[in-house]
Amino acid sequence: MGVSTRRENLKELASIRTSKDLNYLRSLFPYDPESGVFTIEITIDHYDEIFNEWDPSPFRRRDLHPDLTDYLDYCSKEIPLKYPIRLSIEVPEEKRNATAEKMVEQGIRNNIRMDIFQLNKEIGKSDTLAILEMVFAFFFLFIAYYLMGLELEGTFYRAAIEGISIWGWVLEWQGILGFFFAKPGHRKQKKEYTRYLNAEVVFKNKKQTFTTANPSLIKKRVASPHSPSRTKKKRKLPASQNPPHATPLKRKKR
Numbered sequence: 001m002g003v004s005t006r007r008e009n010l011k012e013l014a015s016i017r018t019s020k021d022l023n024y025l026r027s028l029f030p031y032d033p034e035s036g037v038f039t040i041e042i043t044i045d046h047y048d049e050i051f052n053e054w055d056p057s058p059f060r061r062r063d064l065h066p067d068l069t070d071y072l073d074y075c076s077k078e079i080p081l082k083y084p085i086r087l088s089i090e091v092p093e094e095k096r097n098a099t100a101e102k103m104v105e106q107g108i109r110n111n112i113r114m115d116i117f118q119l120n121k122e123i124g125k126s127d128t129l130a131i132l133e134m135v136f137a138f139f140f141l142f143i144a145y146y147l148m149g150l151e152l153e154g155t156f157y158r159a160a161i162e163g164i165s166i167w168g169w170v171l172e173w174q175g176i177l178g179f180f181f182a183k184p185g186h187r188k189q190k191k192e193y194t195r196y197l198n199a200e201v202v203f204k205n206k207k208q209t210f211t212t213a214n215p216s217l218i219k220k221r222v223a224s225p226h227s228p229s230r231t232k233k234k235r236k237l238p239a240s241q242n243p244p245h246a247t248p249l250k251r252k253k254r
Contacts, residue, residue, distance in 0.1 A: 021080075025038065025078065025079060025083075028078065029041075029075070029078075029079065030088075035084070036083060036084065037083070037084045037085065037086050037200075038079050038083050038084075038085050038086070039085070039086045039087075039088050040072070040075045040085055040086070040087050040088065041088045041090065042068070042071075042087065042088065042089045042090065043089075043090045043206060044089065044090070044091060045091075045092060045095075046091075046095060047091070047095075047097070047100050047101075047104050049065065050064065050065060050068060050089070050104055050107075050108070051063065051064060051065055051107065052064065052065055052066070053065070062107055063111060064107075064108065064111050072196065076192045076195070076196070081188070081191050081192065081195065084195065084198075084199070085195060085196070085199045086199055086200045086201075086202065087108070087196075087199055087200070087201045087202070088202050088204060089104070089201065089202070089203050089204075090203075090204055090205070090206040091203055091204075091205070091206055092205070092206045093205040093206065096203070096205070101203045105201045108201060109197060109201075112193055112196050112197045113197065115193050116190065116193045116194070116197070119186060119189060119190055119193065120190075122186070123183070123186050123190075126178055126179075126183075126186075127178075127179060129178060130174075130175045130176075130177075130178035130179035131175070131179070132175075133171045133172070133174050133175035133178065134171070134172055134175035134176070134179070136168075136171050137168045137169070137170075137171035137172035137175060138168070138172070139168075140164050140165070140167050140168030140171065141165065141168035141169070141172070143164055143168075144161055144164040144165035144168060147160070147161045147164070148161055
């Protein structure tokens with residue numbers, strides 16, 4: 001009974017923690033409860049702001065802006081991998097261009113594919129290096145055990161055998177670390193890239209804000225007939241309270 005009660009308490013704590021995390025994410029990113037998709041909003045004034053301003057290539061081949069890359073990395077770390085995402089790019093209505101939007105979407109996906117390609121190359125290099133380290137480790141260990149069987153005498157031979165044996169164990173440990181323990185980080189990063197690659201990219205009009213610079217967008221207040229009037233009536237001072245210097249002075253005739 002005690003074990004089952006403890007398990008139920010742990011499940012309740014886990015559900016509470018999950019609900020708190022979900023509420024926190026909802027406060028940061030728009031959330032669709034029906035599809036379970038979090039939306040990452042990007043607001044720009046022109047399509048060029050998405051890509052690197054120093055890259056003269058077309059949108060399809062241009063690199064993403066470093067600030068946008070950092071922002072997407074931050075969002076990817078905040079949103080768990082179990083939730084799908086959507087990229088919502090807000091553009092001013094007068095600058096919307098369907099052809100440019102298709103090229104921008106293709107450019108974003110090409111950048112993500114390139115990131116996945118570079119990550120696969122790094123994983124391949126890491127695996128190759130780990131395999132080579134393990135091969136050399138077995139080679140050194142084989143030589144060390146072979147020399148031990150010869151029963152050679154002398155301090156030099158003993159030191160050489162010990163050194164070869166130590167190098168063999170070190171290389172074997174490095175190979176195990178590189179082949180097994182370095183992959184989880186690469187796998188997580190690859191899943192993040194794949195989620196961005198499969199994400200829906202939508203464009204919509206930029207939200208209008210009410211500012212005094214555009215009087216047509218200012219909301220007018222409508223006074224309620226039951227609310228008291230705020231107009232102030234001018235109070236007139238009585239004649240006796242007028243200051244003496246208010247009347248014009250008359251010059252005396254000489």
